[in-house]
Amino acid sequence: MSDEQKSGGPASGQVFDIAILKRLYDFVRPYQGRFYGLVGVILLGAALAPITPLLIRQTIDNDIAGANYGGLVMMLSVMVGVLVIQAGVQFANTYLSGWLGQHxxxxxxxxxxxxxxxLRLKFFDNTPIGRLVTRTISDIETLADVFSEGMAAIAGDLLQLILIIGVMFYTDWRLALISLSMVPLMLLSTYVFKEKIKASFNEVRTAVANLNAFVQEHISGMNIVQIFSSEKIEAEKFRVINDVHRKANIRSIWYYSIYFPVADILAAAGTGLVVWYGARQILNEQISFGTVTAFVMFINLFFRPIRMLADRFNTLQMGIVSADRIIKLLDSDEYTVNNGTHAPANLRGDVSFRNVWFAYNDENYVLKDVSFEVKAGETVAFVGATGAGKSSIINLLSRFYDINKGTIQIDGVNVEEYDLKSLRRHIGVVLQDVFLFSETIERNITLGDPTISREQIIEAAKLVGVHEFIMRLPGGYDYNVQERGATLSVGQRQLISFVRAMVQNPRIIVLDEATSSVDTETEELIQEAISKLMRGRTAIVIAHRLSTIQKANQIMVVDRGEIKEQGTHEQLLQLEGFYANLYRMQYKEMA
Known part of the structure; x- marks a missing residue:
């Protein structure tokens, strides 16, 4: 069951959720002048609706029946004026509602x-990206309909109904009762339609979110799909999900195709009753022809808002559901609270972990009572099996996740006291899986930071040894690498990520198996750049190849979330433990 289906509140049937409507008004508040103008235009349009039938009645009974040509011309002029005003009101209604909705x-x-x-990374671990795309695109688009077809429009329709009923009873109470005889059936059919279409719309929204999530995930992982020849399997999965979406839409189409003909039949039945009764009264000279004509027009004006109300209520319902999802995301506490104020211009680079416990799901700890210290300028390396907890240590240092117990300090200050942006600016991170945006090389290095000059980029690129390679590309630093850096090799992407870290001039360098995906020649190039980059800086290295960390001041062996061994390369070899066995295995493979 999706989160849309699990969530209560509006999704479970509350159309007028006061809390959500208040939040929606908060969004409108900067444009409240236009909003109240829209409300005024809608109410004016509702007030104008009964005027035309009354003018028609007056024209037929007085001017046409009395052969009053001058009066006829005057009444026609008045009707043209009313029509012009109604057209202007309709224009203002459409424009203001659209303008307000888009803003x-x-x-x-x-x-x-x-x-x-x-949002913290934990949120993205548990939330499909396609669902976030749905929130950001589809759900927000639905909000626009709330303003064009939602509350204000419903209020206008209800006011129009009240005014028309009042005018009908004032004109002729008998014809009014006959005209309204079909209303109970109309209201019943409208209620049934509203409930059915509401459930159908919820199914459609859920299906759209599932489609987005599936397509985004599988296009991103297309290389895996094709490597394992899973095209037919994935195509069948997509066909099933798409079929659910199709069925949900067809259900909504089915309800529409039934409701509107039924509504038209009931409106026609009401008109027929008025004409039948009115004709008899005309023949008996108990009612005028103009009055019957006016009531035929009243019926059309009366039933049209009722037909529209069901659709408007469902539009409002879907808008409230979408607003509820958006507000829940806006109010989510699944993010790192940036309540720190410590923002030093420079750091020494001392790092301390003291009795740190951490779990991704608050139950199964991946780090257990981890303690170590790294002095400024030192290099510490972590080795261990996959899933031992090495990457969790560097994620906690940058506060991508928050710890459960213990303390993490930089320069003697708890990381929670640091301003988050300042903290991360002092920590340069190079990951094994490099992500490049569909931008130029320069933009991928600076990430849009205007304080980093082209000269700084070139200097860092020369240090890494990648400047000549970049200059051979069409456009040099202005070359677009395409989505995820698809036009570059793994090694080239990794080198650019080193330049990205170096231009920030961080005091702490974090390397998460940064050379494991490159060939030997590229690794030698990167190792030379790393030695220059780490000079005078604190370095935290997660290594797969032990040859890259032999000169580290400390090497820590992590196993099942605990530090099992700790020391220099020579000290660990003498222990004849996990590290020594791993070292012998790697060099045996290389022999």
Whole structure:
């Protein structure tokens, strides 16, 4: 069951959720002048609706029946004026509602994306990316309909119904009762339609979120799909998910195809009853022809809002559901709280872990009572089996996750006291899996930071030894690497990630198996750059190849979340433990 289906509140049937409507009004508040203008235009349109039938009645009974040509011309002029005013009101309604909706969803989308940027990695571990895309695109688009077809429009329709009923009873109570005789059936069919279409719309929204999640995930992992020849299997999975989406949409189409003909039949039945009864009264000279004509028009004006109300209520319902999902994401506490204020211009680079316990799911600890210290300028390396907890240590240092117990300090200050942006700016991270954006090489190095000059980039690139390679590309540093750096090799992407870290001039360098995906020649190039980069800086290295860490000041062997061995390369070899066995295995493979 999806999170959409699990969530209560509006999704379970509450159309007028006051808390959510208040939050929606908060989005509208910067444009409240236009909002109240829209409300005024809608109410004016509702008030104008009964005027035309009354003018028609007056024209037929007085001017046409009395052969009053001058009065006829005057009434026609008045009707043209009313029509012009109604056209202007309709234009203002359409434009203001569209303008308001687009400005609101622009603001909400910016707020939501800013929120997503602040979310901790734990949130992304548990949330499909496609679902976040649905929140940011589809759900926010639905909000625009709330303003064009939602609360204000419903209020206008209800006011129009009240005014028309009042005018009908004032004009002729008998015809009014006959005209409204079909209303109970209309209301019943509208209620049934509203409930059915609401459930159908929820199914459609859930299906869309599942489609987005599936497509995003499988396009990102297309190389795995093709490597293992799983195209037919994945195509069948997609066909099933897409079929669920198709069926949900067809269900909503089915309800629409039934409801609107039924509504038209009931409106026609009401019109027929009015004409039948009115014709008899005309023949008996108990009612005027103009009055019957006016009531035929009243019926059309009366039943149209009722037909629209069901659709508008469902539009509002879907908008409330989407707003609920968006607000829950905006209010989510699954993010790193940046409540620290410590933002030093420079760091020494002392790092201390004291009795650190950490679990991704608050139950199964991946780090257990981990303690170590790294002095400024020293290099510490972590080795161990996959899943031992090595990468968790560097994730905690940058506060991508928060620890459960213990303390982590940099220069004697708890990392939670640091301003998050300042903390991460002092820590340069190079990962094994390099991510490059569909941007130029320069933008991928600077990540849009205007304080980093082209000269600094070139200097760092020369230090890494990648400058000549970049200059051979079309456009040099302005070369677009395409999505995820698809036009570059693994080694080239890794070298660019080193330049990205170096231009930040961090005091602490973190290397997460940064050379495990490159060939020997490229590794030698990177090792030379690493030695220059780490000079005078604190370095934390997660290594797969032990040859890259033999000169480290400390090497720590991590196993099942605990530090089992600790010392220099020579000291660990003398222990004849895990490290010594791993060292012999690697050099046996190389022999």
């Amino acid at each position: 609101v969803i622009r603001d909400v989308r910016v707020q939501l994306y800013d929120k997503i940027l602040s």
